[in-house]
Amino acid sequence: MSEFEPKIVGFFCNWCTFTAADLAGTSRLSYPSNIKIIRMMCSGMVDPKYVIKSFLNGADGVLIGGCWPGDCHYINGNLKARRRVAMLTEILKEYGIDERRLWLRWIAASEGTMLREVATEMTHKLKALGPSPLNLDKNQIDLNRDSKTA
Amino acid sequence: MAEKKPTGTILVAGAGVSGIKAAIELAEIGYKVLLTDASPQIGGILAKLDNQFPSDHCGMCRMLPMVGREYASQYCMRKGLYHENIEILPFTQVKSVEGDAGNFTIELLQKARYIDTDRCNGLGECISVCPVEVADEFNHGLTQRKAVYKPVPHSTPQMLLVDMDACTRCGECVKVCPTNVINLDAQDETSNRQVHAVILASGVKLYNLREFEDAKSWAVSPDVVSSLAFERIISGTGTFDGKIKRPSDGKIAKRLAWIQCMGSRNRRQNRDYCSSICCMFALKEAVLAKEKGGDDVETTIFYMDMRTFGKDFYRYYERAVDIGVKFVRCRVQAVMLNPDTSLSMRHYDSQDEEFIVADYDMVVLATGQIPYETHKDLADLLHIKVNAQGLLPTETYDKVKLTKPGVFVCGSLMGLTDLSEAMSSGIAAAGQASRLLAGLDVTIIEEEAVPEPRAKDREDPLVSVVLCKCSDKVEKSSVDFGALEKGLKKLMAVGEVNIIDMVCSDEGKETVLDLLKKSKCNRLVIGACHPFIYRNALKNLAKKAGFAASLFEIIDLSSIVHKGFFEPNRSESGAKDQTREAYNELFAIIENLKLKPALHVETLPINQTALVVGGGIAGMHASFSLAQRGVQVHLVERSDKLGGYASTHVNHTIDGLEPVSMAKDLAIKILEHKNITLHKNCEVAATQGSLGAFETKIKDNENQENIYLQHGAAIIATGGVEGKTAEYEYGNSDLILTQAQLKTGLDTGEIDVSEAETIVMIQCVGSREKQENVKQDGQKQGREYCSRICCVGAIANAMTIRQKNPEARIFILYRDMMTYGFAEQYYTQAREEGIIFVSYTLDTKPRVALVDGKPVMTFLEPVLNSEIEIPADFLILSTGVDAETSNRDIGKAFNLPVNQDGFFVEADSKWRPVEFMKVGLYVAGTAHSPMTLKDAILQAEAAAQKTYAYLSGRKIHTAHAISRVHDAICVRCQRCVDICPYGARSYDEVLDRIIVDGATCQACGMCGVACQNNAAEIMGFSDKQIMAVIDAKMSKNTIGLAAQ
């Protein structure tokens, strides 16, 4: 059986982490393709619903990338994000979703290297943690396989 | 047929932050800007700085336009800039400037990059094969780069170039280039352009410690670095990923020292000026070193005067002291290299009277500016002569206006500036240029008419997908485009899928345009290689084909395709994964587009009237600047006459200004100007509204009536007053005066100093001290800031006394002489005139006793470390500048923040110094913080320009993406109002609902998250869309691809 490849939803701030991801891409700093990037205008725009939805859809981890405190284009959206993540972590923990599955990281636009490090580290840690309790696919019918065998 | 008027065009030479700011300001009005830079990139020094005082972070993107943000780039500024009205020309020198104001012909020399950056994909295949390695300028030689390189590693688009001096012409890069854009035989190109005005923003060179005569004393090791090189060391993107390591051996550095005034304040080397920003630079670096390096990092700053003169600078210094940065007031003679490669320096401790030799791991030199050469070159370019100081000659009162008409300066050309001044001066220079252009027969770039919504935009979503094959790149990649096309076509919302070769090429674009014009779809996705490069070309393409801007998306196929490109030998399952990945990305963007409403801009009417609060010099200057450009101005002054503080107290200044007569002249111009309505004896009572439509109630105290003024924007220029004190026996003797009293007394002759033997002045009375330490009438009275004008003011008064009485002994007791910039020369001159300067600290404040009515001074002479007692004929106190007491009331009326010192708090201390968070409200002069006359005028010009940018048109358009309120489900809890960082939301009690100011809203989405049921929502960024994107990205549904 092939190695477990965790799925990570990345909510990246347009002004920093999203650009860092682009930089990493074009600087050929390859980072794990486990991250599905969704561009946000600000980490403070990440509604708790998005995080919950991601986990419910089977994400093994959620990475929110924002600007360093003081750098936020919208003054303090990142600080708001930090409080929300703290709140969400507490709720998720209560129901068996390990806090190591929800990451908030400050990654500036020029920090393509850091993005790669964070993405790699998170992927490694999630591999060690194993699939999310919401991603066990117990009853899943793999339609692809079905269609081939059919 | 009437000849078409030319578009107003301005050359901004120098694309550092002040040049960029000037360019953006002019572009916002609608003028065309040519923004050149001699270096291969834009951003100047700031491209290197990750951390800027006072937040120790960046936030550079905050200088992007607020209104009309969609015309400009919306990404990190340190990566680059785009604005529809700005033509950016890096690696371009201005070779000549001929002609006069309003009609310049400039010759530009565009240096060959040897790479066609329009077609380069920025992926740097060439870099990996280049065999040449040279020191990298960007990291100050701390790292190596290739001959073909990216000048700013993190810029976007990545504008590569070949360093022909280093290139061996081996041709490897040409061979490997996938897009065939390298031409090693490219030539420099010259071109002539017509412009109406010129703004010089090229900055000045910094002292290079390895080039100059003292080098042998300092540059004894690679571990002695300049402060800019140190920025690269602490930068997260820098040489050591932000770890503070020694360049020589890469070992962690724990003992760090900074040496100030390197290359400046040096009369011997003909650099008798202060570089102004190095003190804050060193403070910031020392603080950062401690924060990044850990508590065990020792930081020592060797200095002469800590020049913490700007707003909040002193508090930052206090913070540095608190976290343990050590300050040593001593200049050292040399850095010595120890046998173990550590560095050592010896200094003298005057208090303990002993020499101390200490070891350091690294030494940072605060290398100052060297302006004369640059100024000389620019003067030659303009066919003018430098002034007596060797600098470009400027108008007496306008720092940004050269005596040569039509040419303006900003940024460090005026003298090394901090960020805030770089911004103000950039805006002010733009303002001066726009004043010139307002009087010329030129026009602005016509704004495209807002397109009418098409009928089909309202129909069910149908998406046209265009995918670029990107020539052979895709052939090499393992994404199966055929399968992708088939899969996408199965989606209900997809109307058509077209795969085109090279969308970026002219033929490609035409093909796409033809296809799209015939399309029945109402939404469009283009998958192209590098959206940052092609975004605008593709946006125009979509527009031409009639697609609504909000119903068009570009997707970066490159990141997926390139993966295949770089790893062509991926396994079959890997290739399938990749195709699936591309499918999922496209699926997500289609899902998003499907749910996106057609957004249209709102057009807001603009009342082209400005309100200026305060009739001091700043207020008058701003009013006149606006009136001259045809803006109607209401000028509100509390007293019964114009002029403010400077015009009543200061007849002449040390730099030859005559504020009283200048204010008088200005007042006459104000009174005579048909566009200005003066409201004397009036006070602001209340304001409501937003940009373009404010209404302010003013109280006419004379006629006891209320007046209601309608205006589109307002400038707060309330000024300041001389500080009060009860220290040093003030008030108990006629011989103890404030500087202002002395000045007036000397001018009127009421104070006779001809017989005086000894005159003592004390600086910083009640200033730069914790508020709680200084009490007066039981009130906390300390000014925890530097008032900026007192040191030069004291010197001016001392020199006047010296003229009247050459025999008098004059002592100036100071803490740090704040004679920054070229004011340093006054300080030198004063010493030359025999005025004696004695420093004191908060622990060794001078003491005064009244003996027979005469002040007898006792103070510590710090050099000789002994107490001096001396009777004085006069004791003069520099009591600084207090904020206008009315600031708090005005702040309340406009809902503007006032800091603990009573000055107004600007939107951003670095990037938006004359703006308030609320769009349409601006600040100028001492209302902002204590400042010199010239700085107040500079700010007034800047505030007027900000105002003019919006009031020059009858209407403005909001952005497409702004937030809105769903009243029916809104509970009016006002969490959105509280959380909005821009004050764009308010609760209207009469209507009982939440109002959004569309011009101010920046679509940050804070309201949307704060509002738990989406009654507040960003149009085009709805929860519904984002959740659909999550669904799509996480979708395991590969039915679309199953048939492959």
Add this chain to the structure above:
Amino acid sequence: MDFSESDKDLWKAIYNTKDLLHCFNCSTCLSGCPASHGNPPLLVRNLARMVVYGLEDDLLDDDTAWACVSCSRCEEMCPMDVKPFEMILSIRKWQSANDETRVPPSIVEIYKRGYTQSVGTNTELRESLGLPELQTITKMPEMLKLYQEMLMKTPVVSENDYMFSEE
């Protein structure tokens, strides 16, 4: 410190150039001064300050100007171009002119030792670096004698020969 006796024009008498007045006490001159290692140390900056203040008596009593070894490093590095070395020489001249009997102990030191500053301090360091022991005139009695005879010919020594007698 009593200021009533100070002479504000003293600098004109000692070192009549405005160069001196430019001094802003930055301490460059003393931080690398070899004579600042002496006891008492030569503190060039302080001398400049005394001149500026016109502290005549104090200055007359101060011997440190005589400890200067004329390396002129202060002159080379002074950012204000005060020319401190020139000032030191001027102070020496002024002191001699204003007190003919004045023979500073440092001259006695020079007479006895043959040089101004002790050089014995770095013996261990020299040894560790493999450098030979420093050959000083003290270790060459004949040379020292010659040197002393030479000095004895100068008026400042010969007129005060009682101070130089060996006991």
Add this chain to the structure above:
Amino acid sequence: MANFTKISFKKGELNKQLADLFKGMMEKGVVDALLSPMTQPKRGVMQTLITHPAHVERIDPFAPVVPVNGAKIASSITATPSGRKVAMVLRSCETRALIELGKLNLAEFDDVLLIGIDCLGRYENLDFLNLRAQGESSESFLEKALSGDTKRNDIDICGACKICEFPVADTVDLRLCVIGAGADALYVESLTPKGDKVLETAGLSFGEAPGSRDAAVKQLVAARTKARDAEFAGYRESTGSFDALEDRLAACINCYNCRVACPVCYCKECVFVTDTFRHKADQYMGWADTFGTLKMPTDTMFYHLTRMSHMSLFCVGCGQCTSACPNSIDLMPAFRTAAQKTQARFGYQAGRSHDEKQPLTVFENDELVEVTGQVK
């Protein structure tokens, strides 16, 4: 502290004494209106707004039932000005929720006299009606409940009340104290200057607290806290995983009663019933495609977790969610355990004080550094 007034009553006259007290207040103009639980003409006890003193006599503040958390009602009559002074008789859970609503501009306290009662618990609505039908009165309830006995014919007070560590309302102007007061008396305690003034105007004297009150309150709180901890531990044991939570909520039918009943779910309309969650048919099909099946109605887990993220910081533990569920899902512990954690994270306690800012409305530069674990 001497700010207690003793009001003695004869057996069966507790409500009459209270009615007299409030009537006096209204007649003296201390307040213009009274919001209090009142016996209804047909059946049951409901919060009732009384503006005429003549109608005060039917009030029954200690009736062990809370059909609707009074905070919502109080909000509706104070969020916008009415020009009237109103006294409100509420339980701790109601006042605490009301304080949270106040921070959201949904309640205004200037014209309100908050009167808290000592609360020994409430019965579910139907249970209460049955007990009343069997002749139980508020006084008989109090009498037994004060001795620790709340069970009647196998019917007990709700789970939320058994573990409620706030039997006494704290952030109020006046408090009607029965704990430690003895069987024939009740104490009116003033906690604020506003309360003092009311008592003065009403002509009541100030005296000492009943001697045994403090100890009795402490004992009750300790017992409840212990019960709470045991309940939470048991809950976490059984429902600490996502699977278990899914199992617990399996019967959810998206009726949203829990959020309608919740006093701090303050939205006019829940986001889950807005357009945001009005999905198109192909969306459902897409979801079904992923696993081949799709449980309908959708978004039940999403709803509960989101609601937790929205209100757990304000949760006062009143248990109305459990009471409201038509499918008997015991939601209270699910939300209270999460609330315990989220509130603790910010050192916040819902309803503790008017001045404490709600955690998601204030932000500092240098806080919660552990979230990212990054230094500059």
